[in-house]
Amino acid sequence: MWGKRAAIIALTSAVAWSANLAYAQDGYKVTPELIEAARKEGTVVFYTATDVAVAEKLGKTFEEEYPGIKVQVERAGSERVFQRIGQELSTGVYNADVVETSDAVHFQMFKKQSWLASGLPEEVIKEWPKEEYDPDGQFAAYRAHLSVIAYRSDMIKEEDAPKGLADLLDPKWKGKMVKAHPGYSGTIMTATYAISKLLGWEYFEKLGKQEVMQVQSSTEPPKKLAQGERPLEADGNEYNVFRLIDDGVPVKIVYATEGTPLTVGNAAILAKAPHPNAAKLFYSFLFSLKAQQLNSDFGGLRSFHPGVKEKAGRTPLKDIKLLMPDVAGQEAELENIKAKYEEYFGT
Template sequence: MPEVRCSRRQLLRAATALAGALAAGNPARPARAQARAVAAEPITPALIEAAKKEGKLAFYTAMDLPVAEKFAKAFEARFPGIAVRVERSGAERVFQRIGQEMGSRIHAVDVVNSADGAHFIAWKRSNWLAPYLPEEVARHYPPQYYDPDGLWVTTRVWLSSLGYNTNLVKPEEAPKSFADLLDAKWMGKMVKAHPAYSGTIMTATFQIVREFGWQYLEKLAKQKVMQVQSSTDPPKKLALGERAVMADGNDYNLVQLKEAGQPVEVVYPAEGTPLVTGPSAVFASAPNPNAARLFQNWLHSLEAQQLLVDFARQHSVHALAKDKPGARRLDEIKLWKDDPAGVEQMSEEIKARYAQIFKV
C-alpha cells in the first residue's frame, strides 16, 4: 500500500527513471514491475465502443463533490455518450454503503475512489475488486502507488492540515502546531471533522494517535470543538466565519477557497502533517464493466491528473503531471507517513474511542 518515505522530488526522480527504463525497452526492469500479474491496458477503440454501449457508470467517491463532478463532466466531454453518476459521501460512509449493498447482492458500484487506503485491503480480501492496470499507470506511476495485481491505483494525494479565518485571526496569532490548538484561547473557536464519516480524518486521527497518543485528543475534546462530518466541511465553515480555526480537514479545499478570494489560510503544523492517499478501483461486479475500465483508465491519465493538480489542488503521483506554479510542494512540508494497514487494524478502535472522547 502507498507509503511516503521519500520526498516527492526523490519519488519523481525514481519514477522518471522507471518510466525511462520502460520506454527504452531496457531489459533490466525492476523486479516489482516484472512481477506484475496483469498486463497494462491502453484505452482502445474497442473499449470505448463497448463502454458507449453501456452508456453510463456509477462513480462512488469521497472527494469533494464539486471536484468529483468536475472529473465526471470532463470524462463525459472526452467520451460523449457515457454518463457518470457521482455518488459522493464520506469514505467511511461509502465503505459502509458498499458493504451493505454487496451484502444484499446489490451491484451498483462501478468505480470507487476512497480517502482511506485501508478499505482496499478489506475489499481485496473479499475479492470484490477487478484486476485492471491502466497503461499510463504502469508507465508513469511509482510502483508503490499501485497494486501489483492491478486491483487499485493511487489517484490522488493530499493532506489533513490546520487552517484559520484571516478575518478572525491575525497571522502572527494563528496556531502553528497541533500543540497550539490546546491553548485556552481557542476554546469554542475550532471546528473538526469526524473519523467515522471521513476517510481523511480516519487516516489523520490514526497518525495523530500514533504520534501523540490518545491523550492529545482527550485534551482537544475539552476545547469545545464544533464537530462536523466531512473533511471537506471544516474549510467551508472557516470560509463562512463560523469558526476561526480548523483542527483538521482537507488542505485542498482551503487552497481552493483561498484562491477564490475567501479569507482562509492553510497551516501545516510544525510537528508534521498527516498525509492521505486516495486510491481508486474497479469493482469485479461492476454493472458497467467496460465503462468502469475506461473511466479508471482515463482517471489516471495525464489529462485527468493535471486536472487534479490544477483544479482539485491535490497532488498527483503521475510522473508527468506538472505542479501548479507557486503552489506549495509536498517536499516543502514536513509530512507524516500514511499506513493503511495500520489504519485497517485500528479503525474500529478509533471509531469507538473517538465517540467516547468527543461524545458524538
C-alpha cells in the same frame, strides 16, 4: 438454450481471465474497441469521496471527452461510501462501477472480499511509483491529499496563528475550532491514527475539551471557515482550502511543525461492475494526465503523476513534513479509534 448461454458465459470469462493476466503486467490500453464497448454501455457509476464539485467536474470532463457515456457521480464521505459498498455487495446489489475513497484500509478489505477487478491502466504502470499501486493490479493511488490546519486570515493574525498541533490546545482557541469526524471521513480516520501514534491519545483528550465544532466530512471544516462559522480548523482537506484560496476567501494553511497527515485515496474497478467497459475507460481516464492535472488545478488534490504541475503558490509536497499512513496498523485499531474518539469528543 441453457447450453448456449453457459457457453457464452464460459467464453466471456475465459477472455476476461486471459485479459486480466495481461493487464497485470503492463497495464491496459484505451483501444477504439474499448471506447465502442463503453459507449454501448452508456453509463458509468462512480462512487467517490472526493469533494462533490470536483468529482462532478471530473465527470463532466469525461463526458466531453467521450460523448455518449454518462457519468453518474455518487458522492458521500469515505466511510459512508465504504458502508454502502459493503451493504450493497453483501446483499447482491451491483450498482457501482468505479469506487474511490480516501481511506486506504477500505481497499485492503475490498481486496480480501474479492470485490475488486484486476487490471490497471497503462499510464499507472508506466508513471506511478511502484508502492502506489497494488502489486496484483486491483487498485491504485488515484489521489493524495493532506489533512491540514487552516485559519481565516482576516480573523486571526498570522503571528497569532497556531504553528503546530500542540498550539491547538491553547485555551484561546476554545470554541473557535471546527473539525471532521473519523467515523465518517477516511481522511480524518487516517489522520487521527497517525496523530495518535505521534502524540498519544492525551492530545485528543485535551483537544476534546476545547469545545470543538464537530462536523462529519473532511470537506466540511474548510466550508465552515468560508462561512465564517469558525475561524480555525483543526483538520480538514487541504484541497478544499486550496479551492477556497482560489475563490479569494481569506484562508491560510498551516503545515504543522509535528507533521501533516497524508492520505492516499485509492480507486478501483469493482469485479461485478454493471458497466465493465465504461468502468475501464473511466478508470483509465481517472489516471490520465488531463484528469490528474484537473484534480490538481481545480480540486487542489495532490497527484502521483509526475507530469502534473502544481499551481504557483502551493507548497510542494517535498517541502512538507508528512505523516505517512500505516494501513495495516490502522486497520487493526479501527474500533478503538472510534471508541476513544467518542469518549473525548462526545460523538
